[in-house]
Amino acid sequence: MNESSAVLPQPDLEDVEVATVLAALADPVRLKIVRALNQVDESTCAALEVPVNASTVSHHLHALREAGVVQTRVAGRTRPSRLRAAELQKRFPGLLSAVLDATPPRHAT
Amino acid sequence: MNESSAVLPQPDLEDVEVATVLAALADPVRLKIVRALNQVDESTCAALEVPVNASTVSHHLHALREAGVVQTRVAGRTRPSRLRAAELQKRFPGLLSAVLDATPPRHAT
DNA sequence: CGAATAGTACGATATTGATCACACTATTCA
DNA sequence: TGAATAGTGTGATCAATATCGTACTATTCG
Numbered sequence A, B: 001m002n003e004s005s006a007v008l009p010q011p012d013l014e015d016v017e018v019a020t021v022l023a024a025l026a027d028p029v030r031l032k033i034v035r036a037l038n039q040v041d042e043s044t045c046a047a048l049e050v051p052v053n054a055s056t057v058s059h060h061l062h063a064l065r066e067a068g069v070v071q072t073r074v075a076g077r078t079r080p081s082r083l084r085a086a087e088l089q090k091r092f093p094g095l096l097s098a099v100l101d102a103t104p105p106r107h108a109t
Numbered sequence C: 001c002g003a004a005t006a007g008t009a010c011g012a013t014a015t016t017g018a019t020c021a022c023a024c025t026a027t028t029c030a
Numbered sequence D: 001t002g003a004a005t006a007g008t009g010t011g012a013t014c015a016a017t018a019t020c021g022t023a024c025t026a027t028t029c030g
Helices: A018-026 A028-040 A054-066 A085-091 A095-101 B018-026 B028-040 B054-066 B085-091 B095-101
Strands: A070-072 A081-083 B070-072 B081-083
Touching: A018 A028, A018 A054, A018 A095, A018 B018, A018 B028, A028 A054, A028 A081, A028 A095, A028 B018, A054 A070, A054 A081, A085 A095, A095 B095, B018 B028, B018 B054, B018 B095, B028 B054, B028 B081, B028 B095, B054 B070, B054 B081, B085 B095
Parallel strands: none
Antiparallel strands: A070 A081, B070 B081
């Protein structure tokens, strides 16, 4: 056992384009993941209740991580991820909150 | 000449998903168009200085219109478009402003 | 009318990316 | 050590979509 603070590679948000973050948030499944992470602060891949295969969840978390939206740490067998909410707020003020606060359309699908 | 208020079909923003708007804003060319429209309030297809073919500009404006981001009116031979900024602010408070206020990354491309 | 202009529509192409199944690694625990 | 579990990586497939060139429509103006 070592100290449990290993974190998967992630970009410095100062180097991230807003278009990259927008693209990361534009996918419905990823948006659901982001909303879930906002509720629980941290979650593993398996605990996320999204209607896709496990490898697809892994793919989406990878995409979110590369866009600077989430941070993933290594904890035993699991890789809990969390939103980089504070850093995103500093880099793109109001963006994440606006997305999280968005209400569903009138005619829900 | 008739009264100059013909407007191309556009969605009611109440029926638009935030993911749709995010996807519309995620493309670099469209983001450039949106930033340009924010500067000039209204612009024609040809006046937009984006590095793509005219038909591609038309395609992108169509996409932005269907996502509820811009409104296009018919004026003679031209079709000036404008941001639906106020309506977007009402539907997704803070979203458009956050995107427009976003600064370039440290290592500019 | 005829020429020029603004924009759109369409077809073709190429690229991206969302998804799954499966194999693989790393870790925990009996 | 062996079994079970969490997650990742790879390859395949399929659907979107960004782009261009060309043709077309509508409008203005000589």
